[in-house]
Amino acid sequence: MERSAVTGATGSIHGFPAALTSFVGRAGVVDEIAGQLSQYRLVTVTGPGGAGKTRLAGEVAKRVAGRFADGVWLAELAAVRDPAKVAAAVASALGIRELPAVAAAYALAQTLARRQLLLVLDNCEQVIDAAAELCGRLLLGADDVRVLATSREPLQIAGEARYRLAPLTLPDPDNPADPDGSEAVALFADRARRADASFALDGETAPVVARLVARLDGMPLAIELAAARVEALGVAQLLDRIDDRFILLEAGDRLAAARQRSLAATVEWSYRLLDERERRVFRAVSVFPGPFTLEGAEAVAGPGAGPTVLHLVDCSLLVPPRAGPDGRSRYVMLETLRAYGAGLLAEAGEGDAVAAALAGYAVRVAEDAMSGLMAGTSEVTAARRLDAESATMRQVLDWAMEHGGAVAPPLA
Ligand SMILES: Nc1ncnc2c1ncn2[C@@H]1O[C@H](COP(=O)(O)OP(=O)(O)OP(=O)(O)O)[C@@H](O)[C@H]1O
Numbered sequence: 230m231e232r233s234a235v236t237g238a239t240g241s242i243h244g245f246p247a248a249l250t251s252f253v254g255r256a257g258v259v260d261e262i263a264g265q266l267s268q269y270r271l272v273t274v275t276g277p278g279g280a281g282k283t284r285l286a287g288e289v290a291k292r293v294a295g296r297f298a299d300g301v302w303l304a305e306l307a308a309v310r311d312p313a314k315v316a317a318a319v320a321s322a323l324g325i326r327e328l329p330a331v332a333a334a335y336a337l338a339q340t341l342a343r344r345q346l347l348l349v350l351d352n353c354e355q356v357i358d359a360a361a362e363l364c365g366r367l368l369l370g371a372d373d374v375r376v377l378a379t380s381r382e383p384l385q386i387a388g389e390a391r392y393r394l395a396p397l398t399l400p401d402p403d404n405p406a407d408p409d410g411s412e413a414v415a416l417f418a419d420r421a422r423r424a425d426a427s428f429a430l431d432g433e434t435a436p437v438v439a440r441l442v443a444r445l446d447g448m449p450l451a452i453e454l455a456a457a458r459v460e461a462l463g464v465a466q467l468l469d470r471i472d473d474r475f476i477l478l479e480a481g482d483r484l485a486a487a488r489q490r491s492l493a494a495t496v497e498w499s500y501r502l503l504d505e506r507e508r509r510v511f512r513a514v515s516v517f518p519g520p521f522t523l524e525g526a527e528a529v530a531g532p533g534a535g536p537t538v539l540h541l542v543d544c545s546l547l548v549p550p551r552a553g554p555d556g557r558s559r560y561v562m563l564e565t566l567r568a569y570g571a572g573l574l575a576e577a578g579e580g581d582a583v584a585a586a587l588a589g590y591a592v593r594v595a596e597d598a599m600s601g602l603m604a605g606t607s608e609v610t611a612a613r614r615l616d617a618e619s620a621t622m623r624q625v626l627d628w629a630m631e632h633g634g635a636v637a638p639p640l641a
């Protein structure tokens with residue numbers, strides 16, 4: 230049986246597609262992950278769809294290839310639907326062809342036990358359990374193998390170091406006319422110039438592009454899809470129409486994977502991986518226009534939604550919590566995900582019930598602040614609490630105006 234492939238030389242890189250476009254920014258991120266890889270044997274880069282995980286892994290591969298006597302190998306798992314075929318797919322990516330699927334994981338670990346290489350396991354999320362199991366086996370059985378995984382959620386096995394990939398940097402909102410140093414603007418400008426040679430960042434376009442990339446959450450795929458539309462629409466119209474982002478951003482690179490050809494497809498890929506209950510919570514929390522607490526999530530998605538919210542954070546569908554002005558942890562949904570969730574909420578006929586639940590929650594927050602004041606809480610504390618919920622309050626008031634001025638408590 231021919232199992233002796235995986236013959237790479239020091240510094241060699243195998244399986245990565247040639248980059249046809251420039252890589253923008255993230256120099257510090259590449260350094261950091263390269264550093265993690267010298268410390269840990271498994272590093273998982275996580276982030277939402279189109280955040281740039283795969284592209285980044287390619288840059289990290291170039292940076293660290295010299296450390297591996299048998300080089301760096303890419304195993305692309307996005308097309309693998311059947312978890313039972315993960316090990317065979319990885320073996321095939323390594324050039325080890327004749328492995329029966331049942332024994333593939335074992336044989337792979339055996340072969341790799343004699344190699345010193347970095348395996349890049351790309352897009353693990355849809356076969357997460359099988360990918361985790363295989364990684365566990367390799368970490369135990371092949372001492373000189375390291376793994377760089379990319380996934381919308383972590384593998385969650387012992388020995389994993391996680392790197393949560395942040396969006397590209399945005400311009401300072403107070404100074405949008407000066408986007409220097411913003412990675413998101415630099416990416417937009419580069420791709421827009423490819424689409425339309427006459428495009429230039431100037432005093433007129435720069436502030437518009439700054440707002441546009443912020444509305445797209447600094448996400449590279451969304452920015453590329455938008456830039457491809459610049460010739461047809463110009464940046465001002467693009468920004469005007471960004472509320473219709475899923476219609477607007479739907480014709481990407483024909484050679485890209487189907488999930489990356491439109492903004493809707495990339496979000497749908499993650500949504501599809503959720504179970505029914507998680508989907509319901511995802512839809513419900515998309516009603517929040519800004520940061521929300523676990524209590525808020527439970528008010529709109531039902532008691533017991535807390536653990537699901539934490540799972541959505543793991544799946545990169547919510548941003549990890551940060552403390553709001555009142556010190557409470559608050560979760561945020563990226564605007565693209567929120568827009569997608571809101572569409573689903575309406576489609577499922579749940580919009581009014583969830584809006585009413587939100588209104589009930591807003592009333593309780595206001596009442597709590599009031600009773601806190603009566604009981605001697607400082608005005609500053611009460612004001613901070615209301616300030617932290619201000620976006621929600623405003624949305625509830627708008628909703629109440631549309632519905633005849635009444636903020637109804639939720640129906641029991
Ligand atoms: N730093 C960057 N500079 C230039 N282009 C980038 C950068 N990051 C991502 N891109 C581009 O954005 C698109 C999406 O990136 P990528 O495929 O790496 O996302 P991903 O996070 O792996 O998405 P998915 O979860 O769907 O696999 C690609 O066309 C990629 O080339």
Ligand SMILES: [Mg+2]
Pocket residue numbers: 282283284351352379
């Ligand atoms: Mg990817």
